[in-house]
Amino acid sequence: MALSGYKKDGRELRIFENVDELSCNFAEYIAELSEVSIKERGVFAIALSGGSLVKLMGKLCEAPYNKTVDWAKWYIFWVDERVVAKSHTDSNYKLVKDGFLSKVPIVHGHVHSINDSVTAEQAAEDYEFVIRQLVKTRVISVSEINDCPKFDLILLGMGPDGHVASLFPNHPAFNEKEQWVTFITDSPKAPPERITFTLPVINSAANVAVVATGASKAEAAHVAIDGAGPDYPVLPAMMVQPINGELVWFLDIAAASKIEGANFSE
Numbered sequence: 001m002a003l004s005g006y007k008k009d010g011r012e013l014r015i016f017e018n019v020d021e022l023s024c025n026f027a028e029y030i031a032e033l034s035e036v037s038i039k040e041r042g043v044f045a046i047a048l049s050g051g052s053l054v055k056l057m058g059k060l061c062e063a064p065y066n067k068t069v070d071w072a073k074w075y076i077f078w079v080d081e082r083v084v085a086k087s088h089t090d091s092n093y094k095l096v097k098d099g100f101l102s103k104v105p106i107v108h109g110h111v112h113s114i115n116d117s118v119t120a121e122q123a124a125e126d127y128e129f130v131i132r133q134l135v136k137t138r139v140i141s142v143s144e145i146n147d148c149p150k151f152d153l154i155l156l157g158m159g160p161d162g163h164v165a166s167l168f169p170n171h172p173a174f175n176e177k178e179q180w181v182t183f184i185t186d187s188p189k190a191p192p193e194r195i196t197f198t199l200p201v202i203n204s205a206a207n208v209a210v211v212a213t214g215a216s217k218a219e220a221a222h223v224a225i226d227g228a229g230p231d232y233p234v235l236p237a238m239m240v241q242p243i244n245g246e247l248v249w250f251l252d253i254a255a256a257s258k259i260e261g262a263n264f265s266e
């Protein structure tokens with residue numbers, strides 16, 4: 001059970017005593033959204049980031065979810081990807097494949113990873129094309145207010161610098177408004193070449209979760225949730241504000257320790 005769960009400026013904060021409790025609740029959250037989406041639309045289009053969140057999804061591969069989730073209706077995408085071969089240890093595809101896809105019966109043809117044999121620029125363009133085709137056939141829904149894809153769920157990790165996806169503070173990609181998928185070749189976090197969903201796509205999703213654990217994320221979580229002070233740049237994590245969707249932050253106590261008014265007494 002969450003030590004603290006409350007709404008702050010339209011986003012729900014779920015704060016857990018430890019990572020194990022967080023991952024139990026996180027699995028339940030994803031499974032519930034999958035059920036709702038499959039009931040409403042017949043499919044569940046989910047986009048994943050890399051980093052520690054993939055391990056935090058681990059409980060989905062166990063009972064009861066391994067049997068109760070309708071895996072055949074899942075479509076998998078990457079919010080951001082490092083432009084390396086799919087077999088490379090830096091690949092987010094490999095991370096998700098080893099930690100998740102290899103453990104649940106998701107249809108191979110429903111797994112949409114990037115083209116790893118072209119430049120970052122071309123990979124971003126190709127990936128946007130793939131997404132456009134799937135929006136046309138409504139495997140991915142479309143936003144009611146702009147022409148952006150409306151993923152059923154986007155999962156984001158957050159770096160200690162407040163980056164989400166491969167949108168980094170003070171980087172021009174963070175301000176990209178036209179493309180759905182863009183690329184960078186100078187990522188402050190290695191490896192340098194990446195493709196990433198842009199902010200308009202992230203904020204058009206029906207549901208977005210930001211997951212942050214550990215003390216190294218405390219300052220960025222505080223700034224993203226409580227607002228920037230004069231000494232801070234605008235953090236990408238702060239700009240995650242779905243226009244018509246629901247936003248939930250999953251934090252452990254260490255990551256939530258600097259959030260104003262976080263109540264750990266429940």
Ligand SMILES: O=C(O)[C@H](O)[C@@H](O)[C@H](O)[C@H](O)COP(=O)(O)O
Binds near residue numbers: 049052081
């Ligand atoms: O490919 C990447 O680097 C990720 O998609 C990135 O956005 C990640 O989610 C955060 O850096 C948080 O990573 P951790 O949870 O491992 O700190």
